[in-house]
Amino acid sequence: MIELLYADDVMVVVSKPADLLSVPGIGEEKKDCLVSRLQVEFPTIRIVHRLDYATSGLLVLALNRGSHRALSIQFQERIPKKRYQALVAGQISGEGGEINLPLGPDWERRPRMLVDHQQGKPSLTHWECIDKQDNASRMLLYPHTGRSHQLRVHMLAIGHPILGDVFYTEEAEHSRHERMMLHADQLGLEHPVSGQWMEFASPCPF
Template identity: 60%
Template sequence: MPEYLYSDDSIVVVNKPSGLLSVPGRGEDKQDCLWRRVQQRFPTARIVHRLDQATSGLLILALDAEAHRNLSIQFQQRVPTKRYQAIIAGIPERYSGRVELPLRCDWDNRPRQMVDPVDGKPATTDWECVQSYDDRCRVLLHPITGRSHQLRVHMQALGHPIIGDRFYASEPYITASDRLLLHAEQLGLKHPVSGEWMAFEAPCPF
């Protein structure tokens, strides 16, 4: 079950576990999802943004139409601040950097995404290494845009895929973890009613 971190009359903030869909997928076997589980407790909950099924961490849901509209506009205008933590394969030559590579769906291999300088949509990720191990590195990731699989593809494009990523890593790093080592640990945004800046944190579980 998701962990409930905050709720009021307008919003609910949860910590999604890895392996749970954010919204229903196609087919009877993909109907269980975070949104439906939250609706069991908050029947009016509406999804504002998503995390990949394999990614854990913070999600905010709106509890009425006005809050949903306000939060959706905030995400469209890139008002929220987001920070992820990940463990990547190998040790980067630098300790921090920015990836600016446009992305689009890899239509022949959906749901995979791919870098496409011609038809891709702009995508930007800032990253910094905070701890290195023998053959891997813990990084903080700050997505400036919010493209599907953005952090996963950008890390792969650097030559350092995220450990446990069955789409973009290769062996031995796919099976080096029983889950994708990517977690949305911080989320900041304006409350949809009061306008007050709110910051939430879900400590990294790995």
């Protein structure tokens, strides 16, 4: 179910469930998505940024051309503050750090991405570990850049893939989880008209 956290005349903030596209995919079977469902109540709604199909959590969407432009510029200039919570495989060493590895398409296995030191785009993630279990770690992830699959590939690259990830873990591993353990739990941004700083939170469901 889509949770509506905020709505006014120019924008809405929602929490997307896992296993739902942000925008329509190719083909009749992929028309159902966050935007199509929200269009029932908000006919003029426009996507500003996306979450992966398997990722749940906070998204802001615009309700007119002006707010769409203003919000899009914020994301281009990396003004919004985004935080994700994740469960990853294994006990990570240390309490925090950063992952600075360039990412590019894995052309032979699209839509997967990979670390590409020759042609990849700069990609930076900061992380904190808030809990360590027997065979997993609970992480707070802060993407400075917004590359496709950035958090998923960065965690894989340091040897701690996100649990339940069907792209970056073996089937025997991800089949043990009912979803990918990645949730966008905090989002801060400037209101596209007033400029007021706004912060939203969505409790982690796992």
